[in-house]
Amino acid sequence: MLGLVPILALLFLAVAVILWAGTVFLQGYVYSEPVEQVYWRAPLAGLIMTLFVGLWCSFDYKNPGRYGSVFDVAAASDNTRYDKFWSERNGQEILYSLKKDAKGRGDYYDANGKRWNRRGTDGIMTAITVEDKDGQKIRFEAELTSDGRFKTNDQDVVRYIEKEGKHRVMTDNYPGQLSEARSGIVAANLFLNFLHLIAWFLCLWLLLRFQWGHALGLACVAWLVLTFFLPPLFKKTEDLAKQRATQATSGIQWFVAAREALAGCPANGQDHLTSRGS
Secondary structure: OHHHHHHHHHHHHHHHHHHHHHHHHHHHHHOOOOOOOHHHHHHHHHHHHHHHHHHHHHHHHHOOOOOOOHHHHHHOOOOEEOOEEEEEEOOEEEEEEEEEOOOOOEEEEOOOOOEOOOEEOOEEEEEEEEEOOOOOEEEEEEOEOOOOOEOEOOOOOEEEEEOOOOOOEEEOOEEEEEEOOOHHHHHHHHHHHHHHHHHHHHHHHHHOOOOHHHHHHHHHHHHHHHHHHHHHHHHHHHHHHHHHHHHHHHHHHHHHHHHHHHHHHHHHHHHHHHHHHO
């Protein structure tokens, strides 16, 4: 999150200056005179909006891809189907590729032409891994009971849950295709976007003393302008989250390697002393 501080600082300066100059100009033109003490009102409004955006970014940082602008909410309703995926059985990954028939219906087959099935004579498919457009692999693990059997619903469908990130879902009747229990996520996103508009309205109405009708109209304009700025900001936030996850994984791997190396030192030292004593 520290990588966002310079961007948020620039956002604060830009919003504060625009609100200051805009308030003086518009109220001097439309009203009899601008609001008093605009020198602190505009920076305070800019600070409130920056803190709101920063809080929004923190949600996106902790749950990458879940909390975005209204444009991201609209795009979230699309399902994604991959041309290939890796399926894990008995600890071994098998590549499956999508093949379609003349009617456009598709299934996934391995290199030997065998169709994907969640269960076979060789064991069960415990995980599915896909690769996104950025080359990042996303792992989905099957819901299993304590004794290693599939958990199924009333339709005998098995779910494969994304291990990290958005916790999206694949099902065994549509492998390779993402679906998501989106109602709560979409509602949360719409609520955040609505709060974004309300925050602009309250700042313009209560702090900068625009009449409520003017404040609402200006809030809609400000909301739309900043909404276009949010997607690249959230992209930067999600990139930082990915870097954090990568660094954490590297740190764990280094720690494990160091611990194994230290664990081997006494034995090596003992062997050395034994050889000298002999």
